[in-house]
Structures are given as C-alpha cells and as structure tokens.
Amino acid sequence: MKALLNSLLAVVLISASACTNPDVVSPETSTAEKGVVKGRVVDNQGKPVANAEIIASSTDYYNKTTTAYTDANGTYRLQLPTGVAEGSYSASGTVTIKYHGKNVKMALYEENTRVFSAYDGAVRNFVFRLTGKRTADDDETATPLGGSVQVHHQVDNVVWENLELTLEPVGPLVDGSTGQTIIRTMPAHDYYLRDIPVGQYKITARDKVTGQQLGVTIKDSFNDYSPSVTALFTEANFVGDTFWEIVLLVNTL
Numbered sequence: 001m002k003a004l005l006n007s008l009l010a011v012v013l014i015s016a017s018a019c020t021n022p023d024v025v026s027p028e029t030s031t032a033e034k035g036v037v038k039g040r041v042v043d044n045q046g047k048p049v050a051n052a053e054i055i056a057s058s059t060d061y062y063n064k065t066t067t068a069y070t071d072a073n074g075t076y077r078l079q080l081p082t083g084v085a086e087g088s089y090s091a092s093g094t095v096t097i098k099y100h101g102k103n104v105k106m107a108l109y110e111e112n113t114r115v116f117s118a119y120d121g122a123v124r125n126f127v128f129r130l131t132g133k134r135t136a137d138d139d140e141t142a143t144p145l146g147g148s149v150q151v152h153h154q155v156d157n158v159v160w161e162n163l164e165l166t167l168e169p170v171g172p173l174v175d176g177s178t179g180q181t182i183i184r185t186m187p188a189h190d191y192y193l194r195d196i197p198v199g200q201y202k203i204t205a206r207d208k209v210t211g212q213q214l215g216v217t218i219k220d221s222f223n224d225y226s227p228s229v230t231a232l233f234t235e236a237n238f239v240g241d242t243f244w245e246i247v248l249l250v251n252t253l
Contacts, residue, residue, distance in 0.1 A: 031123070032120065032121045032122055032123055033121045034082065034119060034120060034121050035079060035080050035081075035082040035118065035119065035121055036077060036078065036079055036080065036121040037054075037056050037078045037080060037089065037091055037116065037121060037122045037123075037124055038075070038076060038077040038078065038121075038123060038124075039054075039075070039076060039091075039123050039124045039125040039126065040070075040073075040074045040075050040076075040125050040126075041054070041070045041074045041076070041093060041095070041108060041125070041126045041127070041128060042074055042125075042126075042127060042128070043127065043128045043129070043175070044127065044128075044129045047074075048070070048072065048073050048074025048075075049070060049074050049095055049128045050070055050071060050072050050073075050074060051069055051070060051095065051096075052069065052070040052074070052076070052093055052094065052095040052108060052126065052128070053067060053068075053069055053093060053094050053095070053096070054067070054068050054069070054070070054076045054078065054091060054092070054093045054124075054126070055067050055091070055092050055093070056078050056080060056089045056090070056091050057089060057090055057091075057092065058087060058088070058089055059087065059088045059089060059090055059115050060087030060088060061087070066078050066079075066080060078091075080118040080121070081118055082118050082119045087117070087118070088115040088116060088117055088118070089115060089116055089117075089118055089122075090113065090115050090116075091110075091122070091124040092107075092108075092110065093107075093108035093110070093126040094106060094107055094108060094242060095108060095128055097174055097175070099174045100200065100232055104174050104198065104244075105240055105241070105242050106128065106130075106145070106174065106175075106198065106242060107134055107145060107242040108126035108127060108128055109126060109127040109128070109129055109132065109133065109134060109135070109136075109145065110124070110126060110134065110135040110136065111124070111125050111126065111127070111136055112124055112125070112136065113135045113136065113137050128175065129145060130145060130146060130173060130174065130175055130177075130197040130198060131144060131145055131146040131195045131196075131197055132144060132145055132146075132195070133145070143194075143243060144194060144195040145195070146194065146195035146196045146197055146198065146244075147195075147196050147197075147198045147233040147236075147243075147244035147245055147246065148192045148193065148194050148195075148196065148236070148243075148244070148245045148246075149165070149167070149192065149193040149196055149203075149245070149246045149248055150191055150192050150245055150246070150247045150248065151163070151165070151186060151191055151192070151193070151248050151249075151250060152191070152219065152247070152248070152249050152250070153249075153250040153251070154249075154250070154251040154252070157251055157252040158207070158214060158250055158251060158252065159207060159209070160186060161185075161186075161188065162207045162208050162209045162210070163185065163186045163205060163207065163208075163214070163250065164183065164184070164185050164186075164205065164206050164207075164208040165183070165184055165185075165186070165193065165203060165204070165205050165248075166181065166182070166183050166203070166204045166205075166206075167181065167182040167183075167184075167196065167201040167202070167203050168181045168201060168202045168203075168204075169181070169199055169200070169201055170199075170200045170201060170202050170230055171199075171200060172199070173197050173198065173199035174197075174198045174199055177197075179197055179199055182196060182201075185208060196233075198233045198244050199232075199233065200230065200231070200232045200233075201230070201231055201246075202228050202229070202230050203216055203228060203229050203230075203231055203246075203248060204216065204227065204228045205248075205250050212252075213227055213253065214250050214251065214252060214253065215227065215250070215251050215252060215253040216228065216229045216248055216249065216250055217229055217248075217249050218231055218246070218247065218248065218249070219247040219248070219249055220247075225249070225251050225252075225253060226253075227253065229248075231246045231248070232246075233245065233246055234246070
C-alpha cells in the first residue's frame with residue numbers, strides 16, 4: 001500500500017510540474033492523435049506563448065484551412081476532418097503583438113515542416129524568436145525571421161565597400177527584450193542587411209575608412225539627410241505580412 005501511495009504521489013508531482021514548468025512537454029502535446037494536430041508554442045527561454053495563431057492548411061485543396069490559438073500554457077489543439085478524401089495538411093504559426101500602436105505579426109519558427117494526413121494527426125511545435133531560420137529545413141538562401149534593412153546610396157558621394165551602419169535599439173524590441181547595438185558593413189554584392197531583430201532603431205552611417213559621418217533618411221519620408229534617423233520596421237509587402245524592412249537612403253551631409 002505504501003508503494004502504491006508513493007507511486008500516486010509521484011504521478012501528481014510530475015503532472016503539477018508539467019503544468020507549471022514550460023520546459024516540460026506533457027503527453028497531451030507530445031503524442032500524435034488521430035484527426036488532430038496539436039502542440040506547443042514557446043519563446044527562446046522556453047516560456048509559453050499565449051494567443052499564437054496556428055493554421056492547418058490542406059495541401060490538396062486551395063484555401064482550405066483550420067485555425068486555433070494557444071492558451072496560457074502555449075498549447076493548442078486543432079480538430080481536423082478525417083474523411084478518406086481529406087488528404088494531407090501542413091501547419092504554420094504566427095503571433096501578433098501590439099508594438100508602437102500597431103499590430104505586428106511575427107512568423108514562428110517551425111521545428112517540423114513535414115505534411116501529415118488528417119486521419120493520422122500530428123504534433124507540431126513552434127518557437128517565437130526574432131532571428132534565425134523560419135523553418136528547420138531552410139538554407140542560407142531562405143528569408144530569415146529577422147527584418148531587412150535595404151540601403152540605397154548616392155554613388156557619386158558614398159563608397160559602397162566603406163559603408164558602415166550602426167543600429168542602436170530605441171526602447172524594447174517587438175518581443176519586449178532589450179536588444180543590442182548592431183554594427184555592420186554592407187555586403188559587397190547585396191543591398192540588404194538581413195536578419196535584424198524587429199524593433200525601433202536609431203541608425204547612423206559612416207565611411208569606415210575615412211571616418212566621415214554620412215547622412216541618412218528613410219525612403220519616401222521626404223525628410224532631409226541628417227546625422228541619424230529613428231526608424232521602425234514596417235511590413236515589406238502588405239499589411240499583415242510577416243516580412244519586415246526599413247528602406248534607408250545614404251548620402252554625404
């Protein structure tokens with residue numbers, strides 16, 4: 001009897017730990033279940049992410065999707081149709097955050113991109129992070145989670161290979177973290193600085209060889225060039241997009 005009581009106590013303690021410790025994956029979200037796709041969303045520290053949107057999309061029928069949102073523990077559960085003709089599905093996720101008065105939709109890192117049958121179900125977990133690959137299968141040519149700074153320079157006045165940008169965070173980043181100052185030289189054959197954590201930045205530019213400070217402004221802002229500019233990442237393509245960019249102009253002062 002004593003051994004039985006100890007075993008029951010151990011089960012209770014493990015269950016309680018799974019509910020409170022974000023690093024513990026419970027059986028409910030780790031074992032596949034027929035007709036269901038489920039899983040968990042956490043951040044880089046393993047903390048649960050609530051209100052993340054998970055979409056299961058049919059790979060056989062256009063625009064056929066099912067949507068769920070994570071709870072306070074970061075878990076979600078999507079019931080899928082299980083008819084013979086239902087075919088296969090893929091899962092993707094985003095989280096929307098209110099940042100500087102607007103809704104910022106961020107893609108979630110996908111640990112497993114394999115399609116699955118609706119009948120068999122699947123477990124698909126996601127991570128909310130600001131930089132790095134969007135999926136485990138991405139290579140170096142894929143667009144990362146971070147935003148891009150697109151740079152246009154006045155070719156008569158600015159030597160491209162000498163151009164150095166400094167991005168200093170202004171307040172917290174989109175996930176609430178502090179962020180760090182980023183100093184980058186422009187790539188030789190690319191007009192973009194890529195995989196920058198989305199946030200608001202004070203941006204300056206200089207010629208790293210001569211030390212000359214250069215002028216900067218945001219494209220289409222109609223502002224004059226100045227020694228620095230404070231810029232916020234915006235959607236690269238359309239409202240609700242998960243690709244973010246700043247378009248910067250650089251010239252002499």
